Amino acid sequence: MTAITDAAAPARPKDAPKPNYLNVSYGLKSWLLTVDHKRIGILYLFGVTFFFAVGGIFAALMRLELSTPGPWLVESDTYNRLFSMHGIIMTFFFLIPSIPATLGNFLLPIMVGAKDLAFPKINLLSWYIYMIGGLFTTASIALGGVDTGWTFYTPYSSTYANSNVMLAALGVFISGFASILTGLNFMVTVHKMRAPGMTWFRLPLFVWAHYATSIIMLLGTPVVAITILLVAVERTLGVGIFDPKLGGDPVLFQHLFWFYSHPAVYIMLLPGMGIMSEIISCFSRKPIFGYKFIAFSSMAIAIVGFIVWGHHMFTSSQSVYAGVAFSFLTMFVAVPSAIKVFNWVATMFRGSVEFSAPMIYALLYIGLFLVGGLTGVFLGTLGLDLHVHDTYFVVAHFHFVMVGATLMAFLGGLHFWWPKITGRMYPQRTARFAAGLIFVGFFLAFMPQFVLGYLGMPRRYHIYPEEFQFLHVLSTAGASILGAGYIIPVVYFATSLRFSPRAVANPWGAAGFEWEIQSPPTQFNFDKTPVMDHEPYNYESELPAPDQRQGIITMSEADLV
C-alpha cells in the first residue's frame, strides 16, 4: 500500500478538525448551490433516505393489512394505492438512485483520482431534477395516490385510469433525467478524469460496476421516458396508442416499459456488487480474486441485461419462440452473476477474514443474493413461470435481489465509507447487531412469501384464504423486525456525528485513493493529483499498521459478540 498522509493522527483534539469539505463553508446556501460531488452525494443521501421512509410506511401499512385474511385496515382500492405507491417510490426514488447517487457520487471521482465529476453543475442539476420528480410523485400521494401498480401497465394507466396517474408518471419521467445525467457524468468521468497511472484494469471494481451501471442509465432510461410520454399523449388526447379498441397494443407498452425496467434492476444491483468487491477484498486481507472476471462480468450483466426483458411477459401473449429465447438469455445472466459470487468467495478463501460491520453486511448480502438469484433462475424457466407468474413467489424473488441484496450492499457501503464521509466512527457492536437483525427480519418477511406464491397466493391481493394466514403473519412479523433493524443504523449514524470518535484516514487499512486522503476529504479531494503506481487491492495477509486499524475488530474481540 502506498504511503498514508499525515492525516492519520487519532490524537487530534476534538474541537479542531482539519479543513475539509464539510467545514469549508456553512449555511443552507452553501449546500443547495454546491457543485462538490461529495456534498451532492450527501444531498442525495437525504433524498433517498426520505423516500425510503415514505416507501417503508406504505410497506408497513400493507403488511399490517395482510395480517388478516379479510380487509380490516384499508379497503381494496386503498390497498391498490398502497402497493402502487410503495413500488413507485421504492423503485424510482430509492433503489435506482440509492447507491450510485450517494456513494457513487461521493466516491467515484476520488477513486479515479479526480477533483470532481466531469460535469459538477450537471451533477447538482441532477439532484434538483430528482427532487422535483419526487415532488410530483409526493403530490400525487397527497392527492390520493395511484392504483396502477408500479409498472403503470396499460390499460390500468390509460383507459381505466381513475387516479393521479399523470402526476405520478410525470414524477417518474422527470426523475429519469436525473438518472440519465448521473450516468452520463459517471461514464465521462471514468473515461476522461482518471489520474496518471490509473489504467482501466487498475480501477477499483466499484468504479467498474458504476461504469456498467451508467451505460444502462444512459441507454435504458430514455426509452422509458418516451414510453411515459406516449401514455401521456394517449391520456391527454384520448387516442389509442396502447388501446386495443382503437388499434393500439397494450403489450407494446410492456415491451417498451421492460426494455428499461428490466435493465433498471441491474442499475439497482450492479453498484451494490461493486461495494461487495471492495469490502470483501479489504476484510479478507487479500487481493480480489479474478479482478478481470469481476470487471467484465459487470459489463456482461449490463449488456445481456438489455436483451432479457421478455421474461416479464411469458404470460402476456408474447410469441412462444420469443419466450424460449428470452428464457435462455435470462438463464445466461446467471453466469456473470455467479462469477461474481464465486470470486468473492474465492477472495475470502484462505484470507484473514475480519468480521467488522461492513463485512457482516457483505457476508449477509451473499446469502440474500444467492436466494434471490437462484429463484430468478426458477422464474426464467418458461414452464415454472406460468405457474408462479404474478404470485408472491415473484414478489419474494425481486425483494430478495433488489431489496435484500441491494440494501445490504448499500448499508455495507455506508458502514465501510461512513468514517470517510463524515470523519466519524460508529459503534461496531451495535452495527453488527443491526446487520443480523435486518437479515433475520428480511428472511422472515420474505421466505414465507416464496411458499405463499408457490401455493398460489397472487400478488396485489389483500383478501386471501384463511389457510394462508399463518405464513402472512410470519411475513408481517419479519417485516416488523426488518423495520426495527433499519431504524437502528439511522440512530447510531446520526448520533455518531456527535458522539463517536473521530476517524483516522484509513480505519480499515483499506486500499484505494479514498483511503489515502484525510477523513473527511478536503474540498478538492487531493492536495496534488495522485499517481497510481501499483496494482489495485494490494492487500497483505497480516493486520494493517496500528494507525490503520481503528475500525478493525481483532479475533478476541469478535469472540465476545
Next chain:
Amino acid sequence: MSSAIGTDDVGGVEDEHDHHHPQLAHHFEDLDQQRDTLTLGMWAFLVQEIMFFGGLIAAFLIYRGRYTDAFDTAANHLPIFWGATNTVVLIGSSLTMALAVKAGQLGKKGAILTWMSATGILGFVFLGIKTVEYTDKFSHGIIPGKYFLRGGAHGAYADLLPFVDQAHMFYIFYYMMTGMHALHMVIGAGLMVWVFVEVFQDKVTKDKHAIVENFGLYWHFVDIVWIFLFPFLYLLGR
C-alpha cells in the same frame, strides 16, 4: 476575458488552483482534458437521444407493419415537396454549422458568428415550413384527439375514413416524431443564442472552442434524426 491568453501557463500534474488558465474549470488538469471531456459528454448525451427517438421510431414501425394499408394511405397525404425542401434546408444548415465549427477551430470570431447566423436562419426556415404543413393538416381536420376527421369537409382526406383509427394513429406518430424533432430544433435555437453570446464575448478561442464543436454535434444529430423521419413518414408506401 481576452482571447489572447496563451496555453503556456497551463500547469502540469502539480498545478494548483490558484494559478491556471482562466478558462480552465477547477477540476480539470489542462485544456485538452477539458475539451475531450466536454466532447465525450456531448456524444454520450446524443447516444441517449438516439435511444429516446429510437423507442418512438420502433413503436411507429411496429404499428406501420401491422397497419400497412392505413399507414400508406395516410402517409400519401404528407406533402412530399415540403418534406424534401425541408430536408435540403436542414442539410444546408448542417453545412453552415460545419463551417462555423471550422471557423471556431481557427478562432475566427466573425466567421463563427456569420455561419452560426446562417445556421439559425435555415433552422427557422425549417420550422416555418413545418408550421405551414401543420396548419394545412389542422385545417383539414387532421387534429390529434377527439376532433380527428370530425365535421363535414374532409375533402381529399375522405380516403382515410374506412380506417380512421389506424390513420389517426399514423398522425399521432407523425405529430409526436416531427414534434419531438421540432422541439429539439427549438432547444437548439436556444442553445445557439447561448453559444452566440459566448462567442460574442470572446470566450471562444483557438484553445477553447469545444462549445461550438459540441453545439455542432447536437445540431448535426437533430439533422440526422430528420434524415430518418423524412423517409419513414413521407416516403414509405409511396
